[in-house]
Amino acid sequence: MQRVEHVMGFPVSLRIDDAGDYKEAADAVFAWLREVDERFSPFRPDSEVSRLDRGELAGSEVSQDLAEVLALCEEYRLATGGAFDVRLPGRGLDPCAVVKGWSVQRAAEGLAAAGARRFVLNAGGDVVASGGPWRVGVRHPEHADRLCTVLELTDGAVATSARYERGDHIVDGRTGRPATGLLSLTVVASSLTEADSVATAAFAMGAEGVGWAAARPGCEVFAVDAGRQVLRTAGFPVAGEQPTAA
Template structure:
């Protein structure tokens, strides 16, 4: 049985293309994503994140899931020297850069635990896939050209893994350097391929926050492959990137 559904969650469209499951299993994945949004959104006053930010909770009172998310935030902040941070100067606690990829990867785990082996979850262009949509063929994941909206700059062929991109073309200068609180310059697009979407998504955002220094930093991250376009339109691609050849 095949199921295809789209819902607006976390402020973006999330689609599930499930090739070997049913509506009930897809609903379990979406239910998890809705619950994660309620728990981790800094824009919902009753969320655990908002309550922590207001000082209503101590670190010892947090759920294990939020402790895990904050630990990831701390690791990337330390690794980037503060360029990536969940606490940008002048703003409250906002772990969204970690939460989206982490939550969608968990949704993929829900599908796997339910017996699914062939699916694609697309969260606003960040993708986690499993199996092959057709025998002998990978899922094809296109990366949008940073300047031309209706063109792709690369297509990846992925069977089991995740692809995430941080770029300026959807939301403009929305990524800030945590060290200065100012918009980042130097890069136009950072795409990361990894086994886990939490790693791919957070690494892409952290690399972008570092500006040009993010190219070398991202390439050095274990089990990550990169495709990066800088402001001069120069492309940096790691040799292990699974580029799809038509």
């Protein structure tokens, strides 16, 4: 089965190649993502995140889910020396960089619990895959109709942070200025929670973020820096010979 919906501001596509009826499981995936958007979007004034940011909720009153997300945000803030920060001066609380990967990973775990074994869940270009191999293209950071590379993913996740969709939207929390040291950075990890958070955190760090991400256990990295140099860890799962991003 295949299904596409627009949720959380981007297209989410689900493909399940197993035999059987997975309509209920697919319904649960999209219902969960809509719930996450309602509860955690900083752009909705009635969301839990917005209410917490306005001081209408005490720390002890937040849901277990939001407490988990905020703990992950703090983990990455400390790990990057403040480069990754969801509480930037002059801005409201915005944990979206963690919420996206965390919520889509949980949706994928729900599919597996429902018995799906061969599936791919793509949320705005960030992917969780099971039962591959699946081929996933990494977009060229300067040419929308070209790929930097194609990776082969069996069971795991891949996420990319870049400037090509939303401009200089990722800020280095240490300086308060947009992070411009990289054009794009892609991370492969066992979960999308890890891949998406590490990709954003590393991008916020700039050029030094490539080595930081590569040193994270279980992470493989493909990056294009501001000078258009391609940097790739030895274990990045490239599928055959591919063109470079130069």
